[in-house]
Amino acid sequence: MYxxxxxxxxxxxxxxGAGALLLIPHSQATDSGTDxxxxxxxxxxxxxxxxxxxxxxxxxxxxxxxxHRGASAYAPENTLxxxxxxxxxxxxxxxxxxxxxxxxxxxxxHDPDLKRTTNVEKVFPKRAPWAVKDxxxxxxxxxxxxxxxxxxxxxxxxxxxxxxLDRIERNDQNLLLEIKNPQIYPGIEKETLRVLRQKGxxxxxxxxxxxxxxxxxxxxxxxxxxxxxxxxxGFLGTPxxxxxxxxxxxxxxxxxxxxxxxxxxxxxxxxxxxxxxxxLRVNTWTVNDAATARKxxxxxxxxxxxxxxxxxxxxxx
Numbered sequence: 001m002y003x004x005x006x007x008x009x010x011x012x013x014x015x016x017g018a019g020a021l022l023l024i025p026h027s028q029a030t031d032s033g034t035d036x037x038x039x040x041x042x043x044x045x046x047x048x049x050x051x052x053x054x055x056x057x058x059x060x061x062x063x064x065x066x067x068h069r070g071a072s073a074y075a076p077e078n079t080l081x082x083x084x085x086x087x088x089x090x091x092x093x094x095x096x097x098x099x100x101x102x103x104x105x106x107x108x109x110h111d112p113d114l115k116r117t118t119n120v121e122k123v124f125p126k127r128a129p130w131a132v133k134d135x136x137x138x139x140x141x142x143x144x145x146x147x148x149x150x151x152x153x154x155x156x157x158x159x160x161x162x163x164x165l166d167r168i169e170r171n172d173q174n175l176l177l178e179i180k181n182p183q184i185y186p187g188i189e190k191e192t193l194r195v196l197r198q199k200g201x202x203x204x205x206x207x208x209x210x211x212x213x214x215x216x217x218x219x220x221x222x223x224x225x226x227x228x229x230x231x232x233x234g235f236l237g238t239p240x241x242x243x244x245x246x247x248x249x250x251x252x253x254x255x256x257x258x259x260x261x262x263x264x265x266x267x268x269x270x271x272x273x274x275x276x277x278x279x280l281r282v283n284t285w286t287v288n289d290a291a292t293a294r295k296x297x298x299x300x301x302x303x304x305x306x307x308x309x310x311x312x313x314x315x316x317x
Contacts, residue, residue, distance in 0.1 A: 062297070062313075062316045062317055063296075063301050063316055064302065064303040065093070065304055065309045065312050065313050065316070066094070066095050066176055066283065066304065066306070067082075067083075067086035067091045067093065067095065067306070067309045068095050068286050068305045069082060069094075069110060069307070070082025070084075070085060070095075071085035071091070071308075071309055071310075073288065073307040075149070075153065076117065076156055077117065077149075078096055078097060078108045078110055079145055079146065079153075079156050079157070079158070080156075080164065080167045081153060083164070083167050084167070084171070086173070086309060087171040087173060089309060092174050093174045093175075093176060094174070094175060095175075095176040095178065096164060096175065096176075096177055097109060097178045097180040098161050098178070098188070098192060099133070099180050099181060099184075101132065101133070101137045101140060102136050103136045104191065105136075105160055106160060106161035106162075106188075106192060107132065107137065107140055107158050107159070107160050108159050108160070109132060109145075109158050110180065111132075112132060112133075113130045113132065114132060114135065114140070115129075115130050117148055118144060118145045118148070118158065119147065119148075123142060123143060124139070133185065137160065141157060141158070144156065145157055145158045161195050162198075165195070165199045165201060169199075174210040175210065175211050176214060176283075177192070177211070177212070177213050178213075178215060178236065179213065179220050182215060182217045182219070182220040183217070188220075189220055189224050190223075192213070193224065193227055193228055196211070202228065207228075207230050207231055211231065211232065212231075212234055212252075212253065213232070214233065214234035214253070215236060216237055218247070221235055221250060221251055222250050225275060229275075232252045232276065233275065234251060234252065234255045234281075235255065236256075236285075237254075237255075237256060238254070238261065238265070239254065241264075241265060241268045244272055245272055248272045248273060248274050248275065248280050250275055251275055252274035252275050252276055252281060253280065253281040253302075254280060254282050255282070255284065255305070256284055256285075258285065258286075258287050258296050261284060261296070261299060261301070262299060263298070265299075266282050266299045266300050266301055267300070269282050282303075283301065283303035283304070284299075284301050284303070284304060284305065285306075286307060287304050287306050288307050288308045288312075289308075289311065290311055290312075290314065290315035293306070293311070293315035294316065304316070
């Protein structure tokens with residue numbers, strides 16, 4: 001997804017030149033890197049503002065830190081509060097999960113049921129097993145998705161994907177979007193792309209710099225790649241080294257659990273080119289302590305997905 005290179009201040013952009021474009025999610029190897037703003041139909045200033053964030057400048061060579069379900073150690077996961085917390089801490093990249101309601105609305109939630117992170121059992125006591133797919137968007141909007149985490153978050157709601165996109169757009173954040181449980185939701189890939197397009201997230205700027213779609217399902221990622229071959233994709237998991245070349249044909253990233261990788265594994269991925277012609281990236285999850293962050297940093301991973309982005313950044317800077 002990202003090069004292991006520092007985000008630069010605006011003052012340094014002139015010195016970096018086209019090198020600043022190493023921060024983009026997937027290959028624009030066919031692009032010269034010149035006159036980017038003019039070619040994309042927007043100002044160069046906007047491109048620079050998107051690619052270069054002056055709020056949080058990591059040490060050169062440090063992996064990119066991605067806030068897992070927002071800064072979910074500090075606010076209820078997958079809520080707008082968690083996104084805002086990540087933003088307050090200075091993190092551009094947030095990860096989320098999407099699923100479909102009974103009436104076909106994309107909502108941001110991790111579990112296939114509503115029990116763990118809402119008061120659904122109290123509000124709808126006779127609706128067990130409380131699966132997301134069995135509730136309408138209006139019903140889900142009634143649920144308290146914050147009290148389980150802490151009293152200060154009482155009344156926090158599960159956002160729709162549209163609401164979530166509006167918030168991260170307002171915050172000028174970037175999105176690592178996971179399609180959750182696609183086997184439960186036929187057509188979720190098409191609907192996800194439809195909402196992204198409707199909200200402006202499939203324009204050249206977002207596609208090139210600000211969006212990655214991932215899934216544990218290789219079939220789901222293949223569908224995304226077929227429908228929108230320009231979009232950066234990631235496979236969640238740890239395919240055998242011998243199989244990495246097959247995955248590289250339809251994805252740009254291999255995003256494995258930290259316990260399943262080694263220096264050898266990351267090097268094997270980096271030796272291949274992904275679907276957009278650049279080095280296959282590796283972003284590992286879910287790393288929440290300094291010692292593990294330093295360990296996987298030593299493997300030369302490109303990114304670290306974490307509930308505690310501030311802890312990981314301090315450990316790897």
